[in-house]
Amino acid sequence: MSKESEVVKESSMLMQKEMIADNYEALTSTAESGRKVASTFVPGNLNELIMCFGMLNNLPEINAIQNGMRKKSGAMIMDAERNGHSEDVCTYVKADIGQMSKGNIAPNGKPMPAPDLLLLSYTGCFTFMKWFELLRHEHGCETVMLQVPYTGDGVITDNMRSYVIKQLKEEVIPAMERVSGVKFDIDRLRENLRRSAEAEDNLVWVLESAKNVRSPIDAYFGGVYYIGPIFTAFRGTREAIDYYRVLRGEIEQRIEQQLGPVTPEDDMEEERYRLVVEGPPNWTSFRDFWKMFYDEGAVVVASTYTKVGGVYDQGFRHDPDHPLESLAEYCLGCYTNRNLPNRVDMLVNYVNDFQADGLLVNSIKSCNSFSAGQLMMMQQVEKRSGKPAAFIETDLVDPRYFSAANVKNRLESYFQMIEQKRSRIEAA
């Protein structure tokens, strides 16, 4: 890797690393600070609201991902299975429960405090509901649920919106006040939302930069880093604004220098394939998985996984003038809360707008919310875009379901398929 690009790469990455480390530090020192912890989920994450009460936000999916990337999740999952959890259910849940049985140690090596509040944002995934019932079963702490109706007809209705707002007003906010001892201040929420919107503008700019042919970013493997702050404990913070400003600057520079995406080894050389990817990545072999793409010159130019914690590229922004309405709209619009025709529309638009060569589906064993229906989605996208689609199967944090040879084979055949399609077009 060139010295220059290393510097470019590292400033935003270092910033993020520091933000995450600080957050884990804050989480693991609540005994001293007295701060309260709300556990919640990435989709429907109400960080701006949580911050209004001076609470810290702990996301069990993120802990599971951290454990997956550190190759610790396999043992945790097996522990949970030995304790009666089915091999058939989402491995995030089992990694989380397994982590508790191993002393609930945070990535900084310190014990994670039990949550003071389980904020069950039931958004786009049924498993969430039972996951927090299981955590409540273990911790016994206060649980408050926010049901976000599924947009089955592809639209957000007034009834859905008012239902979410009513729950926020009458259940969620009072529970937060009770647990934190802090009175709700809507102006504080407005301030947080204003900061969110500013960061969201830059995130969208970054994601859209992949429309450049010779994309400066990888919107899946790189994308998971880019969404990090906004999907987790930093939406609504000054740090997130700074992070996205720096990130945007880095990407602008990459465009200027006509550089391809950053990879763990080097800047990517030739851009041979432009792909749209549907589905979450595998975390236990994240680097190997990514390598299979950049070794072949394959860049992901748009992905749906980077929309699970909020779909911003279709125009939504948190709105300080309509604070609760905007939180409701945010939750209702998260990717897995959208109906399948809507998801297909998004994918077809991505393939067209980002001049992609096709669609790749990474089907995750754990996740019915994403996976059920993906084969039909794939057929529809293929039909409507005229571009080839392919399918691989992995899992999130269970290493038993990542077969490198299998995935590699399928990817190679897919790249060949794209080549064939290209030569047919050229010949015509």
Place this chain on the structure above:
Amino acid sequence: MAVKDIIERCTELYRDLEFNAAKRWKAAGSDRKVMGYMPVYVPEEIIHAAGMMPLGIVGGGDQMEVIHGDAYYQSYICRIPRSTIELGVTGKLDFLDGILFPSICDVIRNLSGMWKMMRPDMYVQYFDVPQNFADGIGGEYYVKELEHLRDEFSALAGRPVGDDAINRSIALYNERRRLVREIYDFRSEAPWKAPTAEVHLLMRAGLVIPVEEHIRMMQGYLAAAREEDRPVRDCCRVVINGSFCEQPPLNLIKTIEMAGCYVVDDDYMLGNRWLLEDLATDGNPLEVLADAFLHHSADTAAKYCPRKEDVGRFLLQSVKDTKAEGVIFSAPSFCDPALLERPMLADRMSEHGIPHISFKYAENSGQMQPIREQAGTFADTLKLWS
């Protein structure tokens, strides 16, 4: 009619994946419509009040070879959606005028979108239900959803669906619910007189025939079964839990009893007795339906349990009411709701000293030997302990 004849008729309905009974009903009137629905619960009263016949769809069971369905689903997704897709792709559901996909899990939820893409010409509705059980929050939301459904059905039927009509349907469904409860009570009191396979077939029949006919059928069964003289066997008493969506094959249901377990309660066809009590027939029917859903409905893994101490309460009550000696957790493979809930229920049973076992099945499971052995050993253990 003798038990044998009634059960023969039910078996015929069970095996008929062409849904001829519903087709015949529809053909008898030019304005008749059939509205399909998937597990676990939809307010059938509103469908009925719109002059439509509700048709319950629980996949293709073990009689249907899934040829196309597997191309739509990965191997790690339960079987009911793939056999339901098979029913759709092979045209067996073409006679439907619409189909409802209730909120139960992400698989059925996503199937609603698949159906929209597969059949853009058909009325396809995802039906959400509240997981917040406060009248002013979840209740208010639900009443509005019911109003929406009623208005859509009015449009489909070409005439308004009024409160009086819904109230009349509620009265009819009250009658059906009373009979379903009576049959379950009868089986619990004298399980040798009402084998679970028969009760199951009887309940399944209710999915595919008009409610009026189902009421007569259940009345007939109760009268005939009470008269039957059947030998009492030395069996233990168990409750089945976790089978509220994809149904086990009939053979599996029989196997459990043959292995020495009288099933004294189950959640096989939970939709038939989702609402636990009689509903008022003189109020605002949508509010009455909402109130029943929020405060007097069955518990199942597809529902949120707001208080930790209430997890498993419904199952414990059922064990107590039916004097069961143990619980069999029997869930479809890859069933998120049932399998995620199971450890909590199992803990609750253990806390109360109620023995339990668990296994998984698919609607087309063929191998009964492991289940026979597991249920047999369980029955022996229960007998030994009691």
